[in-house]
Amino acid sequence: MSAAGPIVAAPVAISDWGFLFYRIRKSPLTVLGILMILTVLVFVAFAPWLATHDPNAISLRARLAPPSGAHWFGTDEVGRDLYSRVVFGGRLSVGVGFFVVVIAGGVGAVVGCLSGILGGRVDTVLMRIMDVVLSVPSLVVTMALAAALGPSLFNAMLAMAIVRIPFYVRLARGQALVIREMPYVKGAYIFGASNWQVLRWHVARNAMPPLIVQATLDLGGAILMASALSFIGLGAQQPTAEWGAMVSTGRNFILDQWWYSAFPGFAILFTATGFNLLGDGVRDLLDPRQKGR
Amino acid sequence: MTHSPLLVLDGVSVRFPVGMDWLGRPIAHVHALNGVDIAVEAGEVLGVVGESGCGKSTLANVLTRLVKPTAGSLAWTVGARQRLQIVFQDPQSSLDPRLPVWRIITEPVFLREHRTVADLKRLAGDLAEQVGLRREQIGRYPHEFSGGQRQRIAIARALSAQPDVIVLDEPTSALDVSVQAQILNLLADLRRARGLTYILISHNISVVRHFCDRIAVMYLGQIVELGPAADVLARPAHPYTRLLLDAVPEIGRSLDAGLAIADTELPSNRRLPAGCFFRDRCPFVVDGCERPQSLAPFAGLTADNHLARCHRAADLVEDIV
Numbered sequence: 139m140s141a142a143g144p145i146v147a148a149p150v151a152i153s154d155w156g157f158l159f160y161r162i163r164k165s166p167l168t169v170l171g172i173l174m175i176l177t178v179l180v181f182v183a184f185a186p187w188l189a190t191h192d193p194n195a196i197s198l199r200a201r202l203a204p205p206s207g208a209h210w211f212g213t214d215e216v217g218r219d220l221y222s223r224v225v226f227g228g229r230l231s232v233g234v235g236f237f238v239v240v241i242a243g244g245v246g247a248v249v250g251c252l253s254g255i256l257g258g259r260v261d262t263v264l265m266r267i268m269d270v271v272l273s274v275p276s277l278v279v280t281m282a283l284a285a286a287l288g289p290s291l292f293n294a295m296l297a298m299a300i301v302r303i304p305f306y307v308r309l310a311r312g313q314a315l316v317i318r319e320m321p322y323v324k325g326a327y328i329f330g331a332s333n334w335q336v337l338r339w340h341v342a343r344n345a346m347p348p349l350i351v352q353a354t355l356d357l358g359g360a361i362l363m364a365s366a367l368s369f370i371g372l373g374a375q376q377p378t379a380e381w382g383a384m385v386s387t388g389r390n391f392i393l394d395q396w397w398y399s400a401f402p403g404f405a406i407l408f409t410a411t412g413f414n415l416l417g418d419g420v421r422d423l424l425d426p427r428q429k430g431r
Numbered sequence: 432m433t434h435s436p437l438l439v440l441d442g443v444s445v446r447f448p449v450g451m452d453w454l455g456r457p458i459a460h461v462h463a464l465n466g467v468d469i470a471v472e473a474g475e476v477l478g479v480v481g482e483s484g485c486g487k488s489t490l491a492n493v494l495t496r497l498v499k500p501t502a503g504s505l506a507w508t509v510g511a512r513q514r515l516q517i518v519f520q521d522p523q524s525s526l527d528p529r530l531p532v533w534r535i536i537t538e539p540v541f542l543r544e545h546r547t548v549a550d551l552k553r554l555a556g557d558l559a560e561q562v563g564l565r566r567e568q569i570g571r572y573p574h575e576f577s578g579g580q581r582q583r584i585a586i587a588r589a590l591s592a593q594p595d596v597i598v599l600d601e602p603t604s605a606l607d608v609s610v611q612a613q614i615l616n617l618l619a620d621l622r623r624a625r626g627l628t629y630i631l632i633s634h635n636i637s638v639v640r641h642f643c644d645r646i647a648v649m650y651l652g653q654i655v656e657l658g659p660a661a662d663v664l665a666r667p668a669h670p671y672t673r674l675l676l677d678a679v680p681e682i683g684r685s686l687d688a689g690l691a692i693a694d695t696e697l698p699s700n701r702r703l704p705a706g707c708f709f710r711d712r713c714p715f716v717v718d719g720c721e722r723p724q725s726l727a728p729f730a731g732l733t734a735d736n737h738l739a740r741c742h743r744a745a746d747l748v749e750d751i752v
Contacts, residue, residue, distance in 0.1 A: 320524055320527075321519050321521060321524045321525040322524065322525050322526055322527040324497065324519075325517065325519065325525055325538075325588075326538065326542070327497060328495040328496070328497060328516070328517055329516075329538050329539035329542055329543075329588075329592070330539065330542050330543050331538075331542045335542055339527070339530065339534075339538070339542075340527050340529075340530075343527070343529040343530070344527070344528070344529055
């Protein structure tokens with residue numbers, strides 16, 4: 139591979155599944171990350187069957203009950219089963235994470251690649267806009283946006299996605315700048331491709347690996363941020379079960395009923411850690427320069 | 432061979448601005464092509480030779496419409512688009528690593544018209560067989576092929592749009608010597624079968640000698656000599672052609688036996704020399720070289736279409752014979 143090539147995956151990773159599994163097996167942390175994410179995804183997918191109670195069923199006689207055989211994670215201040223709420227809350231938290239990353243990554247990839255391909259004034263203007271967004275701390279911007287749009291989970295997601303776009307734009311643009319100079323792109327223009335076709339057939343495909351790594355690493359962060367927004371009351375609203383919101387309410391009872399905040403908090407920790415481990419593993423797999431480490 | 436021009440370049444010049452002053456005006460220009468006149472004839476193999484920086488690549492870019500001439504024109508005799516395709520030097524980087532081979536081969540087709548996947552695969556399979564690959568291989572990715580096979584894929588891609596002219600930009604210089612001959616033979620077979628016209632850009636004189644009908648020698652963005660391959664190589668009329676041919680190592684001749692000018696450098700193309708562009712490096716300089724030279728026939732030649740951009744061409748040819 140030429141020295142100035144973009145950071146592309148060793149194409150081996152696509153065609154040779156056996157070799158891929160071999161390399162994953164060699165990295166125990168990646169395996170751990172995959173197992174953690176699979177666990178989370180199983181709970182998300184089969185929440186109605188894995189939950190023991192209706193997450194919103196109120197039972198005032200069993201208020202703030204400690205963990206027991208009937209309520210594995212205990213109950214909250216209106217007697218709702220915390221285990222069931224954590225299971226259903228996962229749907230929301232993980233869903234928000236995916237939504238944010240897919241929107242930010244998708245928009246960022248297209249804008250970044252276009253910016254890199256077109257160059258010139260379009261590129262300059264786009265990059266300066268991104269610099270402005272980047273220059274303000276992202277949590278502050280998210281809070282401001284979410285507060286301005288009104289406190290709801292959807293607005294929080296939108297705000298989080300907007301704040302994350304610049305990272306993907308920069309990454310995609312850097313890749314596009316390198317790929318643009320490859321002879322196969324020059325060839326595509328000779329064969330009659332438009333800028334859009336070059337983006338679709340060549341630049342997007344080859345710019346993908348680092349974007350996927352970034353997205354995987356970002357999932358954990360997005361889930362954390364969604365929880366943080368819910369914690370300060372700008373995300374999911376009562377009575378919706380959501381991890382951050384549960385930690386937030388549980389905070390009032392933290393001295394006497396530790397389980398209220400602890401279990402949703404642990405769920406956040408578990409999921410974010412899993413995605414980070416997976417992201418690190420994917421990065422090592424896709425980066426040929428890391429080979430043999 | 433028919434002598435009907437297919438593509439006529441008339442005074443094609445290309446210059447690129449370098450640097451900008453504070454008003455956005457270019458400070459200087461790089462003069463990449465300085466008036467190229469040539470008529471490409473149907474069915475011929477035209478070799479374009481010259482050292483690095485002489486404008487060969489810019490000429491390829493003009494032919495493939497990547498670069499617009501600053502002056503002059505490029506005209507097809509029977510107008511139609513998409514009649515010219517290209518095969519690049521490095522088959523490693525000219526094939527997208529993330530596309531399957533059938534997509535690569537049919538790229539000139541599916542970019543322009545809507546075709547079903549089955550249709551494209553059938554076309555790719557047919558072309559793969561014509562360039563000596565197996566039909567089953569079209570589902571694979573470029574990294575699964577050797578350099579020679581990749582160049583075959585690149586040739587199949589050039590063929591898919593049914594071009595009249597294929598620009599071959601040093602098609603064999605990135606390949607093993609053993610594979611070079613195979614690719615050249617394939618190109619020769621395809622030319623016979625399909626009546627193709629090739630423009631071969633190369634600095635490998637032996638490839639040009641065996642493959643080309645005509646040769647254009649380029650120097651500083653101009654054609655300095657143009658003629659039948661055998662004539663130009665055996666009886667070079669322009670001093671630069673002699674310099675170029677002397678630079679080719681030959682068995683039985685010492686390396687320093689060539690013209691004594693071999694160590695001089697190509698002058699800058701920012702400020703073009705007045706008069707003959709080769710004057711500063713030429714060992715045969717006389718009065719009259721300070722005037723611009725034109726590409727013209729000269730006395731004492733054996734082929735009537737042998738032209739040189741040198742007023743002493745007739746003397747120099749005799750000097751050799």
